[in-house]
Amino acid sequence: MRFDELIESLEEINDETPHHIWVTIVSQEPRQFEITADDKANLDKLQKVQKLLCQWQRSGVKRYRVRLLGLNSSHGKQYLSCEHDIHGKIFACAPNHFLKQTFTWDELDQLRNDTRFKGIAYFDQLLRTGIEEVKDDE
Numbered sequence: 001m002r003f004d005e006l007i008e009s010l011e012e013i014n015d016e017t018p019h020h021i022w023v024t025i026v027s028q029e030p031r032q033f034e035i036t037a038d039d040k041a042n043l044d045k046l047q048k049v050q051k052l053l054c055q056w057q058r059s060g061v062k063r064y065r066v067r068l069l070g071l072n073s074s075h076g077k078q079y080l081s082c083e084h085d086i087h088g089k090i091f092a093c094a095p096n097h098f099l100k101q102t103f104t105w106d107e108l109d110q111l112r113n114d115t116r117f118k119g120i121a122y123f124d125q126l127l128r129t130g131i132e133e134v135k136d137d138e
Contacts, residue, residue, distance in 0.1 A: 001059040003028060009052050019045045023053065031060035063102040067130040068092045080126075086111055102134045 001009075010023070020041040026032040033053050037046050066080035075094035079101045082090050086100075086107050093099055103111070108127060117123040 001056045006056045013045055013048050021046055021049055031057040061104055063134040065102055065132045065134055067132055069130050
């Protein structure tokens with residue numbers, strides 16, 4: 001969701017009655033916001049505003065897949081994978097929705113600086129050449 005789409009959606013919630021809710025966009029990259037409301041705030045509107053802002057915040061985080069170039073199996077291309085988070089076992093696997101195979105840029109940076117992979121030249125090259133941006137609908 002782009003910023004102008006967020007503003008448009010927030011304006012649709014607005015009606016003529018005072019709603020006593022204030023939204024502050026702290027930063028657009030990374031997307032951060034603050035919501036302030038007083039005791040007269042309409043809880044239904046507050047919930048809608050919070051839902052919209054959370055959607056906007058999530059849509060701003062780009063996710064990436066790391067393809068292991070040269071590794072293919074009968075199930076297709078192989079991607080950098082882990083079971084839950086990047087601090088556990090890291091391995092190659094074909095696309096599998098039960099595994100974590102998409103990473104934020106910060107997670108990839110943590111992997112790049114992880115002592116487990118520091119001395120492996122192939123791993124650094126992999127993170128430079130095998131990165132594919134994941135679209136929201138994938």
